[in-house]
Amino acid sequence: MSAQTAGPETLGHLSEEPPPVDPNSKQAKTITGKSPLRIAFGRLARDKIAVVCAAVVLFFVLVAVFAGAICSIFNVDTETVLATTRVDFLNNGLPLKGPPNHGFDPAHPFGVAPNTGNDNLAFWVYGCRTSLMIASIATLFASVLGVSLGLLAGFLGGPVDKIISFFTDFFLTVPFLLAALTIAPIVSQRFATSPHYARIQLIDLIVVLSVFGWMGIARLIRGEVLSLREREFIQAARVLGMPTRRILVKELLPNLVAPIVVSISLMLPAFVAAEAGLAFLGIGVTSGISWGQTINTASNFFEVYPLFLWEPLIGIVALVLALNLLGDAIRDALDPKTRR
Amino acid sequence: MEDLTVRFPTEDGFITAVHGLSYTVELGKTLGIVGESGSGKSVSSMAVLGLHDNKTARITGSIRVGGTEVVGLSENRMRKLRGNQVAMIFQDALAALHPFYKIGGQLAEAYLVHHPSASKRDARRKAIEMLDRVGIPQPDRRVDDFPHQFSGGMRQRAMIAMGLINDPSLLIADEPTTALDVTVPAQILDLLQDLQREFNSAVIIITHDLGVIAEMADDVLVMYAGRAVEYGLGKELLTHPEMPYTWGLLSSVPDVTASTDSRLIPIPGNPPSLLSLPAGCSFHPRCVHSDKVPGDLCATTMPELSPGTRGPSHLKRCHLANADAVYQAEVLPEIAPDLVEETL
Amino acid sequence: MFAYVVKRLIAGIVVVFMVSMAVFLLFWYGPNEPARPLCDQQTSNHCDTARLARYTENLGYNNPVLSEYGTFVKGIFVGRDMTIGTKTRPCPAPCFGYSYRTTVPVWGEMKTRLPATFSVAIGGASLYLLFGIPIGVAAARRRGTVADKALVSSFLVLSSIPYYLFALLTWLYLTVIFEIPFLSDTGYHPFTDNPAKWFSGLLLAWIVLGIFGCTQYTRYSRGAMIEALSEDYIRTAKAKGLPARTVVYKHGLRAALVPIVTIFGIDFGVLLAGTIFTERIFDIQGIGFWSLQAVTAKDLPVVEATALFSAVVLVVANLLVDVIYSVLDPRVRLS
Numbered sequence A: 001m002s003a004q005t006a007g008p009e010t011l012g013h014l015s016e017e018p019p020p021v022d023p024n025s026k027q028a029k030t031i032t033g034k035s036p037l038r039i040a041f042g043r044l045a046r047d048k049i050a051v052v053c054a055a056v057v058l059f060f061v062l063v064a065v066f067a068g069a070i071c072s073i074f075n076v077d078t079e080t081v082l083a084t085t086r087v088d089f090l091n092n093g094l095p096l097k098g099p100p101n102h103g104f105d106p107a108h109p110f111g112v113a114p115n116t117g118n119d120n121l122a123f124w125v126y127g128c129r130t131s132l133m134i135a136s137i138a139t140l141f142a143s144v145l146g147v148s149l150g151l152l153a154g155f156l157g158g159p160v161d162k163i164i165s166f167f168t169d170f171f172l173t174v175p176f177l178l179a180a181l182t183i184a185p186i187v188s189q190r191f192a193t194s195p196h197y198a199r200i201q202l203i204d205l206i207v208v209l210s211v212f213g214w215m216g217i218a219r220l221i222r223g224e225v226l227s228l229r230e231r232e233f234i235q236a237a238r239v240l241g242m243p244t245r246r247i248l249v250k251e252l253l254p255n256l257v258a259p260i261v262v263s264i265s266l267m268l269p270a271f272v273a274a275e276a277g278l279a280f281l282g283i284g285v286t287s288g289i290s291w292g293q294t295i296n297t298a299s300n301f302f303e304v305y306p307l308f309l310w311e312p313l314i315g316i317v318a319l320v321l322a323l324n325l326l327g328d329a330i331r332d333a334l335d336p337k338t339r340r
Numbered sequence B: 001m002e003d004l005t006v007r008f009p010t011e012d013g014f015i016t017a018v019h020g021l022s023y024t025v026e027l028g029k030t031l032g033i034v035g036e037s038g039s040g041k042s043v044s045s046m047a048v049l050g051l052h053d054n055k056t057a058r059i060t061g062s063i064r065v066g067g068t069e070v071v072g073l074s075e076n077r078m079r080k081l082r083g084n085q086v087a088m089i090f091q092d093a094l095a096a097l098h099p100f101y102k103i104g105g106q107l108a109e110a111y112l113v114h115h116p117s118a119s120k121r122d123a124r125r126k127a128i129e130m131l132d133r134v135g136i137p138q139p140d141r142r143v144d145d146f147p148h149q150f151s152g153g154m155r156q157r158a159m160i161a162m163g164l165i166n167d168p169s170l171l172i173a174d175e176p177t178t179a180l181d182v183t184v185p186a187q188i189l190d191l192l193q194d195l196q197r198e199f200n201s202a203v204i205i206i207t208h209d210l211g212v213i214a215e216m217a218d219d220v221l222v223m224y225a226g227r228a229v230e231y232g233l234g235k236e237l238l239t240h241p242e243m244p245y246t247w248g249l250l251s252s253v254p255d256v257t258a259s260t261d262s263r264l265i266p267i268p269g270n271p272p273s274l275l276s277l278p279a280g281c282s283f284h285p286r287c288v289h290s291d292k293v294p295g296d297l298c299a300t301t302m303p304e305l306s307p308g309t310r311g312p313s314h315l316k317r318c319h320l321a322n323a324d325a326v327y328q329a330e331v332l333p334e335i336a337p338d339l340v341e342e343t344l
Numbered sequence C: 001m002f003a004y005v006v007k008r009l010i011a012g013i014v015v016v017f018m019v020s021m022a023v024f025l026l027f028w029y030g031p032n033e034p035a036r037p038l039c040d041q042q043t044s045n046h047c048d049t050a051r052l053a054r055y056t057e058n059l060g061y062n063n064p065v066l067s068e069y070g071t072f073v074k075g076i077f078v079g080r081d082m083t084i085g086t087k088t089r090p091c092p093a094p095c096f097g098y099s100y101r102t103t104v105p106v107w108g109e110m111k112t113r114l115p116a117t118f119s120v121a122i123g124g125a126s127l128y129l130l131f132g133i134p135i136g137v138a139a140a141r142r143r144g145t146v147a148d149k150a151l152v153s154s155f156l157v158l159s160s161i162p163y164y165l166f167a168l169l170t171w172l173y174l175t176v177i178f179e180i181p182f183l184s185d186t187g188y189h190p191f192t193d194n195p196a197k198w199f200s201g202l203l204l205a206w207i208v209l210g211i212f213g214c215t216q217y218t219r220y221s222r223g224a225m226i227e228a229l230s231e232d233y234i235r236t237a238k239a240k241g242l243p244a245r246t247v248v249y250k251h252g253l254r255a256a257l258v259p260i261v262t263i264f265g266i267d268f269g270v271l272l273a274g275t276i277f278t279e280r281i282f283d284i285q286g287i288g289f290w291s292l293q294a295v296t297a298k299d300l301p302v303v304e305a306t307a308l309f310s311a312v313v314l315v316v317a318n319l320l321v322d323v324i325y326s327v328l329d330p331r332v333r334l335s
């Protein structure tokens, strides 16, 4: 149990290249010079693709943060009082105004959904918020969990390391899609009637994503700690009698920024994709607003109303692609030797 | 080898890893090449085997091995030469042997490519014989071992066996002892010397250890920043070096003259980047004797490789006119005072 | 070597035991009324308190958890009788309970669905290797050329798109919009019934899964190959005078295969454990789609069984990978 999975069915990959299995291969370690982060940032700023991707990501972040404001600017909202005023149930529930059959409707710039008559723009904007919120909170939790466990394993060593490493490997074998799938019916059996079901689903998702997403970062951190603690300055600090915790905070943490950044750059796009994917399957957000859910509905109307599907789909693809390419550029900038 | 130049393109422009290098090795003789790491020793000798990627490396000049011109030779004919007429032994035998194949298989493979008519069994027998020659105990059993099951010294012996399996006329040993533990290098060097006598091949031994040179080499070539800076008969060059860089190397080697009182004096500074070599003599920024040269010759003009005070058998690339005298008077007392007293 | 395999085997069994325990406990303590979905189903949503209590009792939820876990494990190995509603029925080994939705033994249905998932997995995974490795090796040999750069960046973009969107769009366009004849009829038809239909029903799924996976495997293979080709032993092989082909394949690829095979083993295990998106999108009635339907229907025994099945497959895949790895690398095998 040592390798990480990366197949398509796992919903994104949390490790980049194949893990180095060859213990004798001399992998070039990240050289930690004076301020590697600043150097990396300089490289990144010169990378055109990275800049474009960062702009795209920023756009989505702004959309997510100002979802409410955007909706009121366009005078749309997520509530639909009376669906029949917007859609024609005699015509497969397709909209009365706007796309796909009636040109552009300024009241609903993105059109309205068939059957429900929900405003697509409002759902798109709030879908973006759901997506980024879940992904970033899960990334935060997974990082905190991974960093703490990685630090513990690397620094304490011995049995603690053994146990943590065992669980790292163990969780790596279980794809989180499977975990989400297994937990979904239990959560729904227990809480479906609860008034807070939407929020419980969010929490469930975040928990599943973080509980099954911390391993990559824990491994990186553990490896980094193991190599760092052998370096002179840590040993010197220990000889000088600095207590372990202070060494950790003062000397180690700055050197861990790079692996943390790398892991976050891998987690964010994976979690965005996972959130939408689970919603698409009907086991993620089912009683809230999510791009994946819209895609699931829209695929049934694709023939007659393709725009309905393309809107959330472009949202996910653009966001995930930008995050992935940006992450790739970040990893490149941090360690240009790895690929060429 | 004549006027060999090897250049590599890099992100920041071309670097000239080897610049106008010329030397000759005869059958039965040993040439030692010394220099700090990065001075182009490996690059120049890999050019002899045509091991550089011909898409990137720009190689000019001429290398002749037993009458065959190697530079510009077709890949196919080059291949016939490699391992057959010219063989090479690398520094880190653990890395240089394939971890997934048995020692015997790797040796047999080297034999089989150049003896297409030989059977697998012949090749195996040959492999065992060669392992025996290089002093591996129980060669008929160890032949089926994997490299990781050998000790460091044994691996290097196996590398030597692989190099000599086709009885090459030239054997290049690139730092064959650097990766080994303390006592083993001497055995490996002895073995190399014995085998050279037996096979009567020409040997180029690359090292940054002048002790190895003193023991092994008939001729010595000192390299700095891609250029030959001193080239001559081994004994002569070691006792009467005329280039301050060589002096620096001598003074940074422990125990070269078996003197108990010798001092280690490292060469100040670091080798220059090949991308931005200093104007004039590449060594002058680190040279403590450049003030003895009139004017700013050292900083402006690259000295030619020209005969030293002892005639054309000893070439040096230095502006110092009375180099040997400076060495005897100033450097030798520093690094081996007792030796000076002896001669007095 | 033997001792190593035994050690891994024991570790694997321990993990399977732990996982089965965890899954069982999850389904024991997780739902607050574990029998309700069955009760609702059987009484056409007229499940009152008395009925629910009876179902709960019959399903064993009033017994101590550990003894029920024992019964559960025993059922898997030797079978057991189960009371569903009013009737007591036999549940032959391996017994994973009765499906709430269809009231047939879970294993019976699982058996009919395994071939679909295995067909998808084997076909898709073969394409991973069939295309991924050669393309990756070719790119590694031409590293830095325009063709290599174009390939790497286009595959990076392709593999950055979520798989299910790629699959969904392909499916929508090829089968719904253009209705490509041979590809459109996706679904699973048993091989033994009609091999041609089996093939055409799965072909699109294989292609989509294969193309997507092969972008990853191209990247892996390229990376592993570049790393292998930069090793010292490659220089040695060249210095021996071996032909370029021998150097690249016998020496380079042999070394690069080890990490590739390792990852492949795990990925293949993941596919066998359920190709959920592929089955859902291409309407293939395999394990993955089944568990998805079970989730929607709150068919707890089916979800429990598929979770267990997947976990066991993954553990076995990991075990096999470890063993294969140690076979491939003599440094592990002989230490």
Ligand SMILES: Nc1ncnc2c1ncn2[C@@H]1O[C@H](COP(=O)(O)OP(=O)(O)O)[C@@H](O)[C@H]1O
Residues within 6 Å of the ligand: B008, B009, B010, B015, B017, B035, B036, B037, B038, B039, B040, B041, B042, B043, B044, B274
């Ligand atoms: N393939 C290559 N591309 C670019 N530079 C190279 C390449 N191979 C060697 N060099 C450069 O050539 C110089 C000489 O290297 P080398 O001959 O290995 O030195 P050494 O004397 O230690 O054996 C080094 O500065 C090295 O960086």
Ligand SMILES: [Mg+2]
Residues within 6 Å of the ligand: B038, B041, B042, B043, B174, B175
């Ligand atoms: Mg070298």
